[in-house]
Amino acid sequence: MKKIKIDDIRSVVKEAYEKVKTMQGGKNANYIPFLAKIDPQLFGIALCLPTGEVIEAGDTNYVFGIESVSKVYTAVLVLRQYGADEILNKIGADATGLPFNSIMAILLEKDHPSTPLVNAGAISADSMVKPLGDSNGKWGAIADNMTALSGSTLVLLDELYKSETATNFNNRSIAWLLKNYGRIYDDPDMSLDLYTRQCSMGVTAKQLAIAGCTIANGGLNPVTKEQVFKEELSPKITSLIATVGFYEHTGDWLYNSGIPAKSGVGGGVLGVMPGAFGIAAFAPPLDEFGNSVKAQAAIKYITQKLGLNIFRNNNIDFEM
Ligand code: GLN
Numbered sequence: 289m290k291k292i293k294i295d296d297i298r299s300v301v302k303e304a305y306e307k308v309k310t311m312q313g314g315k316n317a318n319y320i321p322f323l324a325k326i327d328p329q330l331f332g333i334a335l336c337l338p339t340g341e342v343i344e345a346g347d348t349n350y351v352f353g354i355e356s357v358s359k360v361y362t363a364v365l366v367l368r369q370y371g372a373d374e375i376l377n378k379i380g381a382d383a384t385g386l387p388f389n390s391i392m393a394i395l396l397e398k399d400h401p402s403t404p405l406v407n408a409g410a411i412s413a414d415s416m417v418k419p420l421g422d423s424n425g426k427w428g429a430i431a432d433n434m435t436a437l438s439g440s441t442l443v444l445l446d447e448l449y450k451s452e453t454a455t456n457f458n459n460r461s462i463a464w465l466l467k468n469y470g471r472i473y474d475d476p477d478m479s480l481d482l483y484t485r486q487c488s489m490g491v492t493a494k495q496l497a498i499a500g501c502t503i504a505n506g507g508l509n510p511v512t513k514e515q516v517f518k519e520e521l522s523p524k525i526t527s528l529i530a531t532v533g534f535y536e537h538t539g540d541w542l543y544n545s546g547i548p549a550k551s552g553v554g555g556g557v558l559g560v561m562p563g564a565f566g567i568a569a570f571a572p573p574l575d576e577f578g579n580s581v582k583a584q585a586a587i588k589y590i591t592q593k594l595g596l597n598i599f600r601n602n603n604i605d606f607e608m
Contacts, residue, residue, distance in 0.1 A: 301590060313575070314575055314582075321451045322448040333570075336565060338501060338504070351443065352490065355553045362413050366379075381528055383538060384406055405532045411479050414480075430485075487552075494568075497567055527548075530548035533550040535577060535578070541579075545592070555570050556583065
């Protein structure tokens, strides 16, 4: 069993913040006008422990667009509502190896959106959210699930929602293409709107870290102490994150960092170290694949410094 001092984690988070703060490189997402305007200097790191303690550095209370990290939340919601097998059958759990908004991936997989953590699978997941046919009811379920995972309410960034709605032509094509393949289980336009709205939620790095820790902690929110989902779903959601969290660069990310993590074009990244902690970092400039440059560097630094890696020896003590 590995022993780690909480004080060491506090120092490593601070160190990561200082080291990465001045790092250059990357550009804000510019295909969603709202995101292009966000201050590129913003940067924060939050790490939440199963005790509920959140270790923070920098802009951890700044509210930014959750974007694709919201896919993790809705995946949890449909896993709660339908169970692991039905999600595998209706959406899938495979990596696409292609960008997050790929239409090619849908065509290649024919009738399968692959995973709830790319745009196609996320729109499909939104179509599955119960109560079916009831946009307000579905939105209520999505927002309540976000609150439960993060331990506090996320607020809709109205300007971001309008900005995305006015420019989401590619996602509209995805919704209707999936409808063609029988992978939209409710009204396609409604499902797309719910997806656009969930991506436009405002979140803080602190809220993301708490959600990450709820997943790392077998569904028990460490702050509110609410059991949000059944423990058995925890490895399912973590495996989805591990498989496709950085899209076509997920393999490189896992190889280098050893921690399943999910990025969003708002600049946020949420990481899950099972049994240990949830971690989030936020900084708007992205690399060419849509992943925050500083958030990746910070999370990688922290897990490496702490010597944690999900692929390491589990130190099992066999009994004869
Ligand atoms: N709302 C964004 C989109 O659909 C989310 C993409 C992302 O964060 N990777 O394009």
